[in-house]
Amino acid sequence: MDAQSKKGILEVCVLASLIEGPSYGYKIVRDLKEVVDIKESTLYPILRRLEKGSYLTTYTQEANGRLRKFYALTKRGHQKILDYIEDYKELLAIYRYIERCVK
Amino acid sequence: MKERFLDELTKILKEYEVSDISEIITYFDEMIEDAKDSGLTEEAIIKGLGSIEEIALVLKGREDTNDEDEEDGVYSAYNEGNRRVFNAPLSSLRQISIDLADDDVVVSETEDNLFYFYYSDFDDENTYFIEYTGTKFKVKTGLKSFVAELFKRKDKHSVELVIPKSYKGDLKIETSSGDIDIANIRSREMKIETVSGDIDILDVITKETKIENVSGTVKVSTVDTGKFKIESVSGDIKVSKIVSNTIKFDSVSGSIEADIKAEFIKAETVSGDIEINIAGEKSEYAIKVTSPSDIYKERTYLKDDKYIKIDTVSGKVLYYFKD
Numbered sequence: 001m002d003a004q005s006k007k008g009i010l011e012v013c014v015l016a017s018l019i020e021g022p023s024y025g026y027k028i029v030r031d032l033k034e035v036v037d038i039k040e041s042t043l044y045p046i047l048r049r050l051e052k053g054s055y056l057t058t059y060t061q062e063a064n065g066r067l068r069k070f071y072a073l074t075k076r077g078h079q080k081i082l083d084y085i086e087d088y089k090e091l092l093a094i095y096r097y098i099e100r101c102v103k
Numbered sequence: 104m105k106e107r108f109l110d111e112l113t114k115i116l117k118e119y120e121v122s123d124i125s126e127i128i129t130y131f132d133e134m135i136e137d138a139k140d141s142g143l144t145e146e147a148i149i150k151g152l153g154s155i156e157e158i159a160l161v162l163k164g165r166e167d168t169n170d171e172d173e174e175d176g177v178y179s180a181y182n183e184g185n186r187r188v189f190n191a192p193l194s195s196l197r198q199i200s201i202d203l204a205d206d207d208v209v210v211s212e213t214e215d216n217l218f219y220f221y222y223s224d225f226d227d228e229n230t231y232f233i234e235y236t237g238t239k240f241k242v243k244t245g246l247k248s249f250v251a252e253l254f255k256r257k258d259k260h261s262v263e264l265v266i267p268k269s270y271k272g273d274l275k276i277e278t279s280s281g282d283i284d285i286a287n288i289r290s291r292e293m294k295i296e297t298v299s300g301d302i303d304i305l306d307v308i309t310k311e312t313k314i315e316n317v318s319g320t321v322k323v324s325t326v327d328t329g330k331f332k333i334e335s336v337s338g339d340i341k342v343s344k345i346v347s348n349t350i351k352f353d354s355v356s357g358s359i360e361a362d363i364k365a366e367f368i369k370a371e372t373v374s375g376d377i378e379i380n381i382a383g384e385k386s387e388y389a390i391k392v393t394s395p396s397d398i399y400k401e402r403t404y405l406k407d408d409k410y411i412k413i414d415t416v417s418g419k420v421l422y423y424f425k426d
Contacts, residue, residue: 024133025130025133025137026133026134026137026141039158040152040158041157041158042161044127044162045162048123064131068137069129069130069135070131082261
């Protein structure tokens, strides 16, 4: 997969990991690592980008006697996930066409 | 252990001039603490994060691509005569990259502040996949070409890229069999790659120039650059009027013919012949030639602020000096 598409998918993965409620860095990485190879250092820029684009908001809260930064999905972020699913359906139709051609 | 990791990361991020260092450090600090709470040792956690160098590069790369500009940039596309014209403002453009298969690519310069990308097969929008993010302009083989390629019925096309004189970003062009023709270009880094296409470059000023080729011929003339590197497998290389701080030629069986001015020159070939004309005095250089021919035994001079190094297994070597 080329870098650009992978970047896009990772962004949506991060957003999707927040669907059930706000989460924090360590947990997001742990959740995503089950399905995709992501590094802590790769996640940081993605979170920053999503925050800048208002796809998610952040807040700091105390947990285990330390401050922890939480990330929460916004309406815009939610829409981005839905848009992605729509795009994916279109792409899937194209893939099917290519597959048929190759056969 | 954690402190040392964070200190080192801070140091290297400062070197890379990354802007939000304290936030990054807080992020990793929290990450390590949370991982510790889940029962991992600091040592294992830090090892799992990857090397500091690698982390810093990822975070630096993000700065380079400018994460503020994620939305598509504004551009217009229209038909002009028998070709499709695509243009966009230069403003924050930092990278132009073209990655195609058998299309020929022609690059030239304009006084305008817009850059243009022309292609003739404009009946179908899907011939090329064009992406413009404000900082990057990227052209790839589109869906139509991709499907057509599967059936091997694609006509050979050519695209033309016209870049403003004031452009200060990178230029990267890649093709598999298309020829690449570049004239009058200024850019930060220029990287040209092809497998079997021919490369012709004339009148270029860049900070760094890199040319890679497998079997096509490479012809380059009048280039002013900081670092110049040409790699070829079996294609011949012919360069003239090259001024660069360092010059490196690499070939397996192709011949190298060069007319250059540089402080550091390195030429390697297995069976190709090498003929180099160097601007300057022989006495200025430390010279080391490894060649099977008796005439060119290794000669080493004392100075090493300037050097010439030539290596060949079975090729012939000739080098001359001129003022």
